[in-house]
Amino acid sequence: MADTLNLAADPVELTAALVDVPSVSGDEAELADLVERSLRAQTALEVVRLGNCVLARTNLGRPKRVVLAGHLDTVPVNDNLPSRLDGDLLHGLGTCDMKGGDAVMLSLAATIEDPVHDLTFVFYDCEEVEAVRNGLNRIERELPEWLKADLAIVCEPSNAIIEAGCQGTMRIEVRAKGVRAHTARGWMGVNAIHAIGDALRRLETYEPRHVDIDGCVYREGLQAVKVEGGVAGNVVPDAAVLTVNHRFAPDRSPEQAEQHLREVFAGYEVVVTDFSAGALPGLHTEAAQELVRAAGGTPVAKLGWTDVARFAALGVPAVNFGPGDPLLAHTQQEHVPVNDVRRCREVLWRFLSRG
Amino acid sequence: MADTLNLAADPVELTAALVDVPSVSGDEAELADLVERSLRAQTALEVVRLGNCVLARTNLGRPKRVVLAGHLDTVPVNDNLPSRLDGDLLHGLGTCDMKGGDAVMLSLAATIEDPVHDLTFVFYDCEEVEAVRNGLNRIERELPEWLKADLAIVCEPSNAIIEAGCQGTMRIEVRAKGVRAHTARGWMGVNAIHAIGDALRRLETYEPRHVDIDGCVYREGLQAVKVEGGVAGNVVPDAAVLTVNHRFAPDRSPEQAEQHLREVFAGYEVVVTDFSAGALPGLHTEAAQELVRAAGGTPVAKLGWTDVARFAALGVPAVNFGPGDPLLAHTQQEHVPVNDVRRCREVLWRFLSRG
Numbered sequence A, B: 001m002a003d004t005l006n007l008a009a010d011p012v013e014l015t016a017a018l019v020d021v022p023s024v025s026g027d028e029a030e031l032a033d034l035v036e037r038s039l040r041a042q043t044a045l046e047v048v049r050l051g052n053c054v055l056a057r058t059n060l061g062r063p064k065r066v067v068l069a070g071h072l073d074t075v076p077v078n079d080n081l082p083s084r085l086d087g088d089l090l091h092g093l094g095t096c097d098m099k100g101g102d103a104v105m106l107s108l109a110a111t112i113e114d115p116v117h118d119l120t121f122v123f124y125d126c127e128e129v130e131a132v133r134n135g136l137n138r139i140e141r142e143l144p145e146w147l148k149a150d151l152a153i154v155c156e157p158s159n160a161i162i163e164a165g166c167q168g169t170m171r172i173e174v175r176a177k178g179v180r181a182h183t184a185r186g187w188m189g190v191n192a193i194h195a196i197g198d199a200l201r202r203l204e205t206y207e208p209r210h211v212d213i214d215g216c217v218y219r220e221g222l223q224a225v226k227v228e229g230g231v232a233g234n235v236v237p238d239a240a241v242l243t244v245n246h247r248f249a250p251d252r253s254p255e256q257a258e259q260h261l262r263e264v265f266a267g268y269e270v271v272v273t274d275f276s277a278g279a280l281p282g283l284h285t286e287a288a289q290e291l292v293r294a295a296g297g298t299p300v301a302k303l304g305w306t307d308v309a310r311f312a313a314l315g316v317p318a319v320n321f322g323p324g325d326p327l328l329a330h331t332q333q334e335h336v337p338v339n340d341v342r343r344c345r346e347v348l349w350r351f352l353s354r355g
Helices: A011-019 A029-042 A095-111 A135-142 A183-188 A192-205 A254-264 A286-295 A308-313 A338-352 B011-019 B029-042 B095-111 B135-142 B183-188 B192-205 B254-264 B286-295 B308-313 B338-352
Strands: A046-050 A053-057 A065-071 A084-086 A089-091 A118-124 A151-154 A168-177 A210-213 A216-219 A221-230 A239-248 A269-276 A318-320 A335-337 B046-050 B053-057 B065-071 B084-086 B089-091 B118-124 B151-154 B168-177 B210-213 B216-219 B221-230 B239-248 B269-276 B318-320 B335-337
Touching (some): A011 A089, A011 A095, A011 A338, A029 A046, A029 A053, A029 A095, A046 A135, A053 A135, A065 A095, A089 A095, A095 A118, A095 A338, A118 A135, A151 A286, A151 A308, A168 A192, A168 A254, A183 B221, A183 B239, A192 A221, A192 A239, A192 B192, A221 B183, A221 B192, A239 B183, A254 A269, A308 A318, A335 A338, B011 B095, B011 B338, B029 B046, B029 B053, B029 B095, B029 B118, B046 B135, B053 B135, B089 B338, B095 B118, B095 B335, B095 B338, B118 B135, B151 B308, B168 B254, B192 B221, B192 B239, B239 B254, B286 B338, B308 B318, B335 B338
Parallel strands (some): A065 A118, A065 A151, B065 B151, B151 B318
Antiparallel strands (some): A053 A118, A089 A335, A168 A239, A168 A269, A210 A216, A221 A239, A221 B221, B046 B053, B053 B118, B084 B089, B089 B335, B168 B269
8 A cells, every 4th residue: 555645646546546445434544544644745734633534624714614524434345346447437345435525525635725715624434334433423522613614515426416405314123022932842932033024014015205395305215224133043032123224304303203113113112223314405505505506507305314414413504515326335336437526526626726 | 079879879869969060061071980980880781981972781682672862961051050959859950951861771770680671871972062063973983883772762851751753853044135225225225134024924824734643743833043134224235044943743854844945935045054854753663662551651742853863863763751841951940850750760660670
């Protein structure tokens, strides 16, 4: 691995270099080290390290500040490393979600010499796992002033167009209980795994809502993401746990979403393990309008949950704008069009630089 | 610890003495030493030691031979040692499974002077763990003539009545495949955990057979014993595995049981991970009939799998006959009624002794 990245390089090359340093959630130290070293070596920014988060900013006394945010981690490797350029597409884990966006941020950090607004760059860890581990929590707790801004741009994949708002997400455990017995006399027990069958049936027949807000359509979802149960190979199991992930439109609060899930899984013990509120689309502020003009086109609804909701909760208007198709995130075939990477870098450079 | 056990003592005292020498699977050496020394000191039997197995036999040239078999090991200690006599019940680890049976065997070895049939006593190790470690395997491999007989009596707990044959057991994995996707766009994927729902529905509605063989009713079973699936909290999972344990009556071979399971779970990938054949009751032979008469009452079907199936596979008719309730085996509350121990010793003495 190079001692530092060349931040002035083509952002596509930079994306490939970031992808080729594996950084599955919880294991981002090597990549965070590299990003930190590169920013310190090649920019005049104030740089701070916090765990596996790397923060950098200008302090020019501009009237407004824009924060650009990107997570450094990826979902688990799925036989899709290292990166591979094939024509106009860069393939590999994290190309789309979201090292293309990280590369755009690093390129801007190294090349904008006279920004219109003060700039804060936030690279953080553990976005792809339980919300409680998300690096933004620690920043909010220990360095809250680093998240203050007039606009936040979260460079998650959005096909290089502005996506507004985001859906909420909630994880619950649906728990079944039974009574242990030897499987040679199974009728003496109650099988908790069998009891999960009905919950799976409800998932199969569930009809998710399609919710229209300000012309943006949010499409909800309800998916089992884990199932676990069993004592020994000859024992009727007395416990089984099904973990379900619900994605809900921003017209519902987390409390309303929880109530809905308790109705869907009535009869089971339901425990909420993790949730994040959604964010309503919020494009009315001046800085957001400037960005919309720089990007051109019409903003659309964001379906996935992203950290725009965290910024929205802090009172910072926030949008998604990044290279790559979010539908490819977390798939083995994940890739990013090189033109998306270059376009995002150009749009943001035009928006942020006096030129 | 005494240098030798008093084999001529009340078999209940002998049971307590055996229980008070812990012998969890893999750790039977001390107890095997004690049994070997006691047999050599107090009987005229030919005694052979093989690992932690102790073998003893008469060589009187009788026309028939009966083998009595008992394992020396127990499941792990569960705060249930030493033994404790409370009224008519002897409590403690191994009282039921199966040092009560071992004590009956040792008592017979020391007190039958003129047996009707030649006798072989087999005390063996590692019955409570993976089949591959079972001491009977080593005996079958290295001293196969020691397992030859006209009837085998496995002194596992059977409430002091004859339990004939045993059911087979088979474990399979029922595997479902899907396609990964981000849960924010679940409709792009195929959820493998949801796909397990139909297999659970088949388990819920499964009607196990009750099979009557020679007047013994075998009650089959089909139970999920493990379920596993999930990639990450925000990923539609592409794989889920349900492990199912089938207990089948001895009218079916393992091949027939597998065929049945493939029909039950048609549409799924089914992989057999582990099986043991059952054993037919085999009560038609002369020696078995003599034992049935000595015991009185009506033999019943053995539902759990025991080593009678190993003898059956060697062509030796085999039954379970031992003190204690098999439902208590492997429980912390394990105990044996002292009357069961004495009754088993008396029935077998009547069956085996001319005296």
